[in-house]
Amino acid sequence: xxxxxxxxxxxxxxxxxxxxxxxxxxxxxxxxxxxxxxxxxxxxxxxxxxxxxxxxxxxxxxxxxxxxxxxxxxxxxxxxxxxxxxxxxxxxxxxxxxxxxxxxxxxxxxxxxxxxxxxxxxxxxxxxxxxxxxxxxxxxxxxxxxxxxxxxxxxxxxxxxxxxxxxxxxxxxxxxxxxxxxxxxxxxxxxxxxxxxxxxxxxxxxxxxxxxxxxxxxxxxxxxxxxxxxxxxxxxxxxxxxxxxxxxxxxxxxxxxxxxxxxxxxxxxxxxxxxxxxxxxxxxxxxxxxxxxxxxxxxxxxxxxxxxxxxxxxxxxxxxxxxxxxxxxxxxxxxxxxxxxxxxxxxxxxxxxxxxxxxxxxxxxxxxxxxxxxxxxxxxxxxxxxxxxxxxxxxxxxxxxxxxxxxxxxxxxxxxxxxxxxxxxx
Amino acid sequence: xxxxxxxxxxxxxxxxxxxxxxxxxxxxxxxxxxxxxxxxxxxxxxxxxxxxxxxxxxxxxxxxxxxxxxxxxxxxxxxxxxxxxxxxxxxxxxxxxxxxxxxxxxxxxxxxxxxxxxxxxxxxxxxxxxxxxxxxxxxxxxxxxxxxxxxxxxxxxxxxxxxxxxxxxxxxxxxxxxxxxxxxxxxxxxxxxxxxxxxxxxxxxxxxxxxxxxxxxxxxxxxxxxxxxxxxxxxxxxxxxxxxxxxxxxxxxxxxxxxxxxxxxxxxxxxxxxxxxxxxxxxxxxxxxxxxxxxxxxxxxxxxxxxxxxxxxxxxxxxxxxxxxxxxxxxxxxxxxxxxxxxxxxxxxxxxxxxxxxxxxxxxxxxxxxxxxxxxxxxxxxxxxxxxxxxxxxxxxxxxxxxxxxxxxxxxxxxxxxxxxxxxxx
Numbered sequence: 001x002x003x004x005x006x007x008x009x010x011x012x013x014x015x016x017x018x019x020x021x022x023x024x025x026x027x028x029x030x031x032x033x034x035x036x037x038x039x040x041x042x043x044x045x046x047x048x049x050x051x052x053x054x055x056x057x058x059x060x061x062x063x064x065x066x067x068x069x070x071x072x073x074x075x076x077x078x079x080x081x082x083x084x085x086x087x088x089x090x091x092x093x094x095x096x097x098x099x100x101x102x103x104x105x106x107x108x109x110x111x112x113x114x115x116x117x118x119x120x121x122x123x124x125x126x127x128x129x130x131x132x133x134x135x136x137x138x139x140x141x142x143x144x145x146x147x148x149x150x151x152x153x154x155x156x157x158x159x160x161x162x163x164x165x166x167x168x169x170x171x172x173x174x175x176x177x178x179x180x181x182x183x184x185x186x187x188x189x190x191x192x193x194x195x196x197x198x199x200x201x202x203x204x205x206x207x208x209x210x211x212x213x214x215x216x217x218x219x220x221x222x223x224x225x226x227x228x229x230x231x232x233x234x235x236x237x238x239x240x241x242x243x244x245x246x247x248x249x250x251x252x253x254x255x256x257x258x259x260x261x262x263x264x265x266x267x268x269x270x271x272x273x274x275x276x277x278x279x280x281x282x283x284x285x286x287x288x289x290x291x292x293x294x295x296x297x298x299x300x301x302x303x304x305x306x307x308x309x310x311x312x313x314x315x316x317x318x319x320x321x322x323x324x325x326x327x328x329x330x331x332x333x334x335x336x337x338x339x340x341x342x343x344x345x346x347x348x349x350x351x352x353x354x355x356x357x358x359x360x361x362x363x364x365x366x367x368x369x370x371x372x373x374x375x376x377x378x379x380x381x382x383x384x385x386x387x388x389x390x391x392x393x394x395x396x397x398x399x400x401x402x403x404x405x406x407x408x409x410x411x412x413x414x415x416x417x418x419x420x421x422x423x424x425x426x
Numbered sequence: 427x428x429x430x431x432x433x434x435x436x437x438x439x440x441x442x443x444x445x446x447x448x449x450x451x452x453x454x455x456x457x458x459x460x461x462x463x464x465x466x467x468x469x470x471x472x473x474x475x476x477x478x479x480x481x482x483x484x485x486x487x488x489x490x491x492x493x494x495x496x497x498x499x500x501x502x503x504x505x506x507x508x509x510x511x512x513x514x515x516x517x518x519x520x521x522x523x524x525x526x527x528x529x530x531x532x533x534x535x536x537x538x539x540x541x542x543x544x545x546x547x548x549x550x551x552x553x554x555x556x557x558x559x560x561x562x563x564x565x566x567x568x569x570x571x572x573x574x575x576x577x578x579x580x581x582x583x584x585x586x587x588x589x590x591x592x593x594x595x596x597x598x599x600x601x602x603x604x605x606x607x608x609x610x611x612x613x614x615x616x617x618x619x620x621x622x623x624x625x626x627x628x629x630x631x632x633x634x635x636x637x638x639x640x641x642x643x644x645x646x647x648x649x650x651x652x653x654x655x656x657x658x659x660x661x662x663x664x665x666x667x668x669x670x671x672x673x674x675x676x677x678x679x680x681x682x683x684x685x686x687x688x689x690x691x692x693x694x695x696x697x698x699x700x701x702x703x704x705x706x707x708x709x710x711x712x713x714x715x716x717x718x719x720x721x722x723x724x725x726x727x728x729x730x731x732x733x734x735x736x737x738x739x740x741x742x743x744x745x746x747x748x749x750x751x752x753x754x755x756x757x758x759x760x761x762x763x764x765x766x767x768x769x770x771x772x773x774x775x776x777x778x779x780x781x782x783x784x785x786x787x788x789x790x791x792x793x794x795x796x797x798x799x800x801x802x803x804x805x806x807x808x809x810x811x812x813x814x815x816x817x818x819x820x821x822x823x824x825x826x827x828x829x830x831x832x833x834x835x836x837x838x839x840x841x842x843x844x845x846x847x848x849x850x851x852x
Contacts, residue, residue, distance in 0.1 A: 076756060076806040274742055276750055368842070370841075371730045380503075384729040385725075420799060
């Protein structure tokens with residue numbers, strides 16, 4: 001099966017290609033086999049008209065808690081302690097497999113509509129999330145979530161090993177399982193070390209929250225005499241590929257550890273602002289050569305999963321924080337949301353750019369809308385002006401997931417109904 | 427002619443009403459005559475189904491430069507000096523009445539699609555903008571823009587007086603003309619004083635940029651020994667109703683002047699971040715009891731006119747800057763975009779809330795979308811989760827401007843075509 005996207009404005013995000021070109025994209029099976037063209041319409045079993053559109057790599061949401069969509073807008077404008085103890089944790093304690101399944105489906109609808117084709121998740125009842133991801137057509141790095149002490153981890157271990165055994169590489173490589181200890185303040189040393197060992201054993205990554213808040217840092221310094229990054233390094237955690245969410249408060253020495261260990265950072269600007277954790281120095285991370293991806297965090301601390309909005313906010317914050325309007329130009333931002341996220345998740349051989357050989361993860365953005373007129377610089381337009389609603393078509397691993405704003409892999413009406421039923425039980 | 431919006435979730439923004447209620451809204455002519463209902467369908471010549479929607483007051487964009495839509499995405503990621511001297515001013519020098527007309531129409535399409543029914547503008551060839559606003563059905567406070575020295579102002583004066591004479595109160599009060607000296611650094615003392623005198627003569631407001639950048643403040647201190655606010659106060663400018671855009675860098679004494687003079691502040695968060703001017707202390711302004719509205723600034727320094735995005739960013743920034751996630755709660759943000767903006771523009775007797783007697787400026791937000799499921803707190807949902815594309819229907823002064831996402835007062839296709847033609851000439 002061959003598909004041609006014809007006559008479109010291509011933004012390939014490939015350092016070996018121009019930043020923009022006009023032409024066609026040729027897809028065979030789940031792979032891109034040609035970018036630029038022209039390709040003869042007869043070469044394609046399916047021809048998609050890409051005129052009046054921009055074609056970009058599918059966006060990569062490198063840190064979320066997908067099923068937390070069920071807790072959207074249930075607790076806002078409050079401090080972290082009240083938020084967690086009085087609102088989030090009591091509701092999370094009630095979460096069943098049924099809730100996670102429909103919360104995941106709900107999140108997937110939103111990811112698709114906002115152009116995300118790959119995401120990294122950290123939550124519970126992962127088999128339900130995986131079931132929903134496989135049905136959706138998207139790809140995901142699913143966290144084998146760990147927290148608590150040695151006993152808790154030992155009890156959890158058979159189920160986690162079963163995740164790797166049953167699903168690591170499932171869906172022709174769409175699903176990957178990563179070791180995901182929650183954070184240094186919720187995991188004991190034994191749990192963190194077990195997570196590291198599992199990441200080594202299964203040749204996967206280690207997904208964790210690091211230095212989200214000042215309190216996390218000061219508590220870790222009190223308890224271990226080290227920053228969270230130093231503490232994890234002392235446990236040899238960085239000997240496996242690490243990607244860390246937030247990283248709002250990294251010291252110079254922490255940044256050096258990330259550099260030496262080639263670890264990835266996931267920037268979560270909306271969440272960091274909403275919970276008043278601060279401004280991550282993303283411009284500096286990029287200048288230092290670190291791998292930076294972008295994520296929405298969960299819908300409960302955001303309150304949406306809109307990567308277009310995260311991109312715009314990322315650029316704006318770095319300009320204001322550095323007091324230099326030239327930094328974090330649009331192209332760099334778009335990198336964090338595509339190839340940057342791919343590098344962070346260890347998927348850059350497979351996704352993140354539009355180039356021959358890569359997985360056909362492609363989104364079409366309708367440029368024929370008032371707020372994209374005149375288009376002028378298309379890169380600026382995508383990052384500063386475009387809205388998630390401009391995304392009309394999403395192709396994931398060569399499969400059409402959304403076409404002209406209609407999701408074709410999932411039953412949207414049923415999902416909204418079931419998700420609402422689940423949310424009402426929480 | 428009576429219209430009923432039936433069976434909807436009403437967010438009236440009226441301190442005498444609950445924050446949300448379910449029911450109907452009754453409109454007669456250009457006015458709201460009842461909120462809550464129920465009203466019998468036979469009472470209405472037209473009945474709009476408001477189920478699965480939230481009804482809010484039309485949003486108020488209290489500071490923009492509408493026709494700058496033509497310069498969208500033409501110059502980004504650069505310092506203010508390069509941006510102005512090499513990109514914006516050379517293009518602005520070419521602007522003709524034809525450009526302003528179609529640039530204004532283009533901006534109006536975007537305002538309507540993002541739920542704005544009233545805006546304050548400061549630009550050139552205002553008659554073209556007024557022509558477009560009148561055709562659109564929206565309301566606008568149009569700046570009689572002034573800059574330069576006494577001679578420049580004297581030369582401009584007949585045309586400005588003609589604006590007041592021909593258009594102040596036009597469209598049954600939809601159009602108001604405000605005196606709009608650009609800023610203290612672009613206007614001489616005589617020009618600022620003339621603007622003040624004109625505001626007094628025509629009983630209108632005085633619209634100006636104040637303390638947008640640190641440089642504006644330091645230059646003003648060097649030249650006049652006063653901050654821009656103190657300098658304007660020394661010219662007695664605050665003896666007329668003032669609304670000032672940006673106000674990023676106000677001193678304690680400046681804030682006192684705003685308080686004593688009951689002057690309004692227009693917050694422009696995206697523009698202030700993009701141009702690296704900083705973070706306006708909006709939470710403090712509100713705590714001090716100042717009138718605060720919200721604006722997008724021009725599309726060239728934003729790069730869109732999306733008030734839903736400005737609302738979200740406003741809340742996020744205040745939480746992060748104060749390091750307190752409880753501040754600038756969603757309801758306060760929604761106030762800045764509705765009744766707050768109305769107060770700033772001196773229109774709060776007429777617009778800004780859904781209550782009987784006010785102009786029927788109403789937007790319907792489709793809540794039946796994945797990113798508004800579950801809705802939970804509808805106020806949070808509007809500010810933190812909703813997208814401009816969720817706005818389906820816009821009523822302005824009782825007239826349907828957009829219905830089910832189709833703009834009915836303007837020819838969208840023609841406008842996009844003509845605006846593109848104009849942009850290509852710049």
